[in-house]
Amino acid sequence: xxxxxxxxxxxxxxxxxxxxxxxxxxxxxxxxxxxxxxxxxxxxxxxxxxxxxxxxxxxxxxxxxxxxxxxxxxxxxxxxxxxxxxxxxxxxxxxxxxxxxxxxxxxxxxxxxxxxxxxxxxxxxxxxxxxxxxxxxxxxxxxxxxxxxxxxxxxxxxxxxxxxxxxxxxxxxxxxxxxxxxxxxxxxxxxxxxxxxxxxxxxxxxxxxxxxxxxxxxxxxxxxxxxxxxxxxxxxxxxxxxxxxxxxxxxxxxxxxxxxxxxxxxxxxxxxxxxxxxxxxxxxxxxxxxxxxxxxxxxxxxxxxxxxxxxxxxxxxxxxxxxxxxxxxxxx
Amino acid sequence: xxxxxxxxxxxxxxxxxxxxxxxxxxxxxxxxxxxxxxxxxxxxxxxxxxxxxxxxxxxxxxxxxxxxxxxxxxxxxxxxxxxxxxxxxxxxxxxxxxxxxxxxxxxxxxxxxxxxxxxxxxxxxxxxxxxxxxxxxxxxxxxxxxxxxxxxxxxxxxxxxxxxxxxxxxxxxxxxxxxxxxxxxxxxxxxxxxxxxxxxxxxxxxxxxxxxxxxxxxxxxxxxxxxxxxxxxxxxxxxxxxxxxxxxxxxxxxxxxxxxxxxxxxxxxxxxxxxxxxxxxxxxxxxxxxxxxxxxxxxxxxxxxxxxxxxxxxxxxxxxxxx
Numbered sequence: 001x002x003x004x005x006x007x008x009x010x011x012x013x014x015x016x017x018x019x020x021x022x023x024x025x026x027x028x029x030x031x032x033x034x035x036x037x038x039x040x041x042x043x044x045x046x047x048x049x050x051x052x053x054x055x056x057x058x059x060x061x062x063x064x065x066x067x068x069x070x071x072x073x074x075x076x077x078x079x080x081x082x083x084x085x086x087x088x089x090x091x092x093x094x095x096x097x098x099x100x101x102x103x104x105x106x107x108x109x110x111x112x113x114x115x116x117x118x119x120x121x122x123x124x125x126x127x128x129x130x131x132x133x134x135x136x137x138x139x140x141x142x143x144x145x146x147x148x149x150x151x152x153x154x155x156x157x158x159x160x161x162x163x164x165x166x167x168x169x170x171x172x173x174x175x176x177x178x179x180x181x182x183x184x185x186x187x188x189x190x191x192x193x194x195x196x197x198x199x200x201x202x203x204x205x206x207x208x209x210x211x212x213x214x215x216x217x218x219x220x221x222x223x224x225x226x227x228x229x230x231x232x233x234x235x236x237x238x239x240x241x242x243x244x245x246x247x248x249x250x251x252x253x254x255x256x257x258x259x260x261x262x263x264x265x266x267x268x269x270x271x272x273x274x275x276x277x278x279x280x281x282x283x284x285x286x287x288x289x290x291x292x293x294x295x296x297x298x299x300x301x302x303x304x305x306x307x308x309x310x311x312x313x314x315x316x317x318x319x320x321x322x323x324x325x326x327x328x329x330x331x332x
Numbered sequence: 333x334x335x336x337x338x339x340x341x342x343x344x345x346x347x348x349x350x351x352x353x354x355x356x357x358x359x360x361x362x363x364x365x366x367x368x369x370x371x372x373x374x375x376x377x378x379x380x381x382x383x384x385x386x387x388x389x390x391x392x393x394x395x396x397x398x399x400x401x402x403x404x405x406x407x408x409x410x411x412x413x414x415x416x417x418x419x420x421x422x423x424x425x426x427x428x429x430x431x432x433x434x435x436x437x438x439x440x441x442x443x444x445x446x447x448x449x450x451x452x453x454x455x456x457x458x459x460x461x462x463x464x465x466x467x468x469x470x471x472x473x474x475x476x477x478x479x480x481x482x483x484x485x486x487x488x489x490x491x492x493x494x495x496x497x498x499x500x501x502x503x504x505x506x507x508x509x510x511x512x513x514x515x516x517x518x519x520x521x522x523x524x525x526x527x528x529x530x531x532x533x534x535x536x537x538x539x540x541x542x543x544x545x546x547x548x549x550x551x552x553x554x555x556x557x558x559x560x561x562x563x564x565x566x567x568x569x570x571x572x573x574x575x576x577x578x579x580x581x582x583x584x585x586x587x588x589x590x591x592x593x594x595x596x597x598x599x600x601x602x603x604x605x606x607x608x609x610x611x612x613x614x615x616x617x618x619x620x621x622x623x624x625x626x627x628x629x630x631x632x633x634x635x636x637x638x639x640x641x642x643x644x645x646x647x648x649x650x651x652x653x654x655x
Contacts, residue, residue, distance in 0.1 A: 193598065258520075260545070276471075277488070
């Protein structure tokens, strides 16, 4: 992996203000995303998994600059896009697209498929008339929808069909990078399979790079080259899909994998049932934010936040159990 | 203990009559967890509602029998049903936050349900609620009793709902997608709790879900529903490991699995029929890769396939019997 990554985040952080009570002036800050350092290589799929409130959606939106990061950098082909003005960003928006979880709310119900799908083309290119229509046809067909539906409206389609149209729209400007935020979570399994196959086909055909955000472990395992596991605003483990599923190092990753029900009895892992729930992100525990639920908690965990360290071959973990010299000498 | 026989439910809408449930037949036995699994629109939730005679308007139960401990629930009066609902049969739903009333404390909601069904005083009802909270693993039961729904997390709310549902000594729990709105680590907690309730207290559970993996981990027997009817039923291991019906096979092949990485997933052609225009014959025939002539004309009955109790509604397994 000598080539420069397509996209990199350095210390990407987003804090949201949450007011305590209607009239209170005291603001609390929710650290929705805390110092995320990730890199995404060209034509790779980086999966991001985690439970609700872990910051995975915030990560996707901060990268797209749909929300303004509090601090940190987002380098797209080496250029930091965080300080850019909206006007300067327009150039990058062509290369970066997003597909959302709910296809129903991704479309204006009063816009025909034609208006929705050609909006990016009308904004960013000079295409018009015949050329615009034929480009729209082409996009729909790439996404597995017949071109005749151009003048129909969103309510006439099922969720799976709408998601295909949303994907067609994302492809309109020949992007290099697409953030997919739970693109199959609202769909039934047989439709989910169609959409996953479509995304993989398009990736090969157009050399796309994906950031695939999901809570579904079997989906992320199927589609990702590498996986980032998030917990309470932080990336706690990052490695290749094989390593994450065969040798997870962070106790949270281990518990997450063991919690997922499995169809195959021979693949069933020993249950690790974590006590309690995810803490309030406005009031995270000190030290490692996972320590109150961690089955392997040590005294140091409640005091010092573990660093996100590389334990070899790009496998990074934020846990005192790995490489924490003072507590656990590594057993070889 | 519960047997649903030949149940038909339809909804009269402006778009036409929607046939939501079409001849659904299955039973839930004493002390077992029976899974009713299927995709959106297969009639699984409506069946759950029909058991308690709570099908929302404009839906109506057209015919069928719902036997609970030897009594036909469809013959009971509305007053009699009120003591069954939340009394002997309880139901919990996907989203616990919409099942609890936000303006009353958890305690007042639970004690009200208990006093509705059991003749006890306020103090005794409180005690019972505390015991139930303890039994479902809620930390600090006294604190939960005073709390309002918004003060609890999703997993805690679902535990409180289960406590509320079982507080009047229900024998059967209908759980409609009880973990779909929850995170996977919390889902594991709730599924472990349901299994424990079944094992220790002998509660029978009708688990309605879309998630085959949840079925694989928790249920004893399972029925796969499609277009309002069971297409395959049997022991969980038979149905999920040695599936016979082309729909069940398609559903399982569509799931991403570790052994399938890198390959493209199989999907089922077409989409689920809409209930207004059900295809004649086998409802799955327009999407079936192994469709035969007879499938287009006659609806297949359940044929025995392999293991005892393993049945599938498909002519591949009994064409000669059908002729």
